[in-house]
Amino acid sequence: MRIKNLILIITTLFSFSAYAQDMAEYTSGWEGILENPKVFNLKVEIENLGKENAKFKISNNKKIIDYPIIAKNNKQLEIPFAENYSFKGMLSKNGKEINGFIKSGILLYHLKLTQSDNNSFLGTWNILMIDELKSLNFNLSVENGEGNKYEAYPIFGDNRFTGTWCDNFQKENNLISFIDFKTGLQFKGKLEKNEIQLSILLGDNLLTEIELKKSITDWEIGGFKNDNRNTSILKLTEMENLISKDSFPNTHSVVISKKGEIIYENYFDGYNANIPHDMKSASKSISSAIVGLAKDKSLFKNVDQSIFDFLPEKYQTYNDSLKTKIDIQSLLTMSSGIDAIDYGINANPKSSATEDNYQRTPDWIEAILKAPMIHKPNTKANYGSANPSLLGVAMDSIVSEPLEFFIDKFLFQKLEISNYIIQTDLRDKPYFGGGMYLTPKDMLKFGELYLNKGKWKSKRIISRKWVQNSFKNYRNLENVTDKNGYGYLWWHNTYNANEKNIKSIEARGNGGQYIFVIPCLQTVVVITSGNYRNGKTQQPEIIFEKHILPYL
Missing domain, CATH: 3.40.710.10 (DD-peptidase/beta-lactamase superfamily)
Structure with a gap:
């Protein structure tokens, strides 16, 4: 009898293991309910700044991050509070506030932390951009499942959040994981027979857990x-x-x-x-203002300067007789002459420097500079994001502080703007082609x-x-x-x-x-x-x- 029971247990475990391995069984819509409307609205606190027991804390309805601060300079903070996450901030002259950025995914979330009565500095990080969820519905679309392969896309019932850009889909036995490379949120799921237990994390730090069941009705999204x-x-x-x-x-x-x-x-x-x-390309006009601020501060001589005066050595190999005439003004006026024209289905998928093309490469700037010239600079204008992308690299090369702090100090603080987000490029620098949130x-x-x-x-x-x-x-x-x-x-x-x-x-x-x-x-x-x-x-x-x- 004991042998029979042992065989039954082994058979059951093997059957479930084999079942859990095939993602085809999970290719479906899944749904669950988030625990509360403020779960992604995070309180950020810097406690006891300048003392030995200084801490950087993040919490929602529970403690998420409790990271000791070891600061050599209390006026300039750099806090790597979790793997692939960091906060950089600068204390104001009057010591009453800290302006800085949380780097999470491809986004730089600006935070203004204000000094409280107990000498802590407090602020809010809305990782989904919205100040409170209007819907607690959470949906997961599992697609193209076969064996260990799959794709998974979280879709929130509150569609005011602009959505996730998920990638790096992993699976080991009955555990799956993937990441939203836009916000930096990590997702880890445990595959059960009729459900998925999904955790949402900052690195290894739990934000919330959701029990997902297969959807049997259409999802309710938006409509507020x-x-x-x-x-x-x-x-x-x-x-x-x-x-x-x-x-x-x-x-x-x-x-x-x-x-x-x-x-x-x-x-x-x-x-x-x-x-x-999400301003999308409307923030190109803000990029223009940043160039203007740099010019006003004499960080470069004039708009007639070649872009190659600003580019790192690794890109100088593309400095030929025509491309050397690409100057700041030609980039500001979409007149660089680079083949960055997007004509939809007629765009050249191999050589043109359209945003869809160069953002699929490991080095966006190299991909842009490799593109052929179709016009002499400053003669014909064709709209495309490649031009301001080069401007961003140029401005980053001439400012003394991180570019995002230059933008904050000389533009947004002057306009009393603190609730904003900057999208970055693959170098973790502000992307001048678009994507600011104001x-x-x-x-x-x-x-x-x-x-x-x-x-x-x-x-x-x-x-x-x-x-x-x-x-x-x-x-x-x-x-x-x-x-x-x-x-x-x-x-x-x-x-x-x-x-x-x-x-x-x-x-x-x-x-x-x-x-x-x-x-x-x-x-x-x-x-x-x-x-x-x-x-x-x-x-x-x-x-x-x-x-x-x-x-x-």
Whole structure:
């Protein structure tokens, strides 16, 4: 009898082990419930700074990180609090706050830690960008399972989070693991017969656990109503009705200022004033401002300098007779002449330096510089992210501090902006091609800075000359439908309202992220959206021309 029982146990274990090995059995949709709406809103604390028992702490409803600080210099902190995670910060002159960045995944989350009564420095890290989950639904799509191979993609019921970019899918026996290389979140799952026990971690430190069951109904994602009461001076009832009826789908915010005063502010689909929005390529215009700040501080001589004056030695091999003429101005005006033109299905997949191409390589800068020249620099303009990407490398080479601290100190702190995120490249440096996250009201501040010719609250931040040069129309973009004029990473467009032509200078990003600067009306308009794959990226232009301009 004992032998029979032993054989039965061994057979059962072997059967389950064999069952657990085949990911085809798990290729399905899975769903579970998160423990609370604040699980990804993390309290960050620096305790006893300058003392022997100083600590760096992260917690939600429980302690996650408790890391001893060994600081040689309390004014400049560098804290590697977990594997592949770090915090770098600088103490303010008055000793009342610490401005710094948590590096997690490909993102630099800016934190402002403020001194509390008990001498600790406190701040909040919203790792999913949103200030609180509106839905606790958590879904996992397990795809292409076969043997030990699979892919897994977490999808949150609160779709205001911009989503994960998962990779590095591993499996050992009945344990799986993968990583979101955007946010840096780690996922580890234990495969049971009818469920998956999933843990979400910072390195080896547990954030939360979820019990997942196979989905039997469609997932409920998004669909949140607007919680905000619109008390704006300007009434845009027709626009609001069209947004509510889904005639302008995925519109997330509309904010308008005139002569520095906010006259309209409204949020939709559950968005609010505290959520930094992915600006996509609209942050190219911020990249232009960083170049301007460096020029104002005489960190480089002029915009006629060759990009090869700034590039590391390893890239000098690409400095041929034509590419050496690629200068700062040609990069600012999309006129480098590099084949970075994306014509969709007609783009050259092998040699062109489109974002889709170079971001698939281990060295983005090398891939860009390898691309052939199709025009002489400063002759023809073709929109593409390769140009500002090179600018980012150039600026990083000339600033004395980490580039993100230069950006924070000389731009965002001056504009009183602290709730933001910077996307990095493979070198862990700020990516100038796009991907900053700012709140709509902070995007408005940036537009007002340029409307006011480099001043904000009467204080000079960027030189008047740089703003004037930035807003010039150097040449038209040849690879966009409307052949828009283009300045220093700023778009030009003309609208018609009440039988008048109105000129606008714009920051634009994929999905419908717009900052409209209208000098003749002393007005800035910000519209953020989520139209990434439905052909409605330029929807804000319709909203602006038909439903905002006539009322201005």
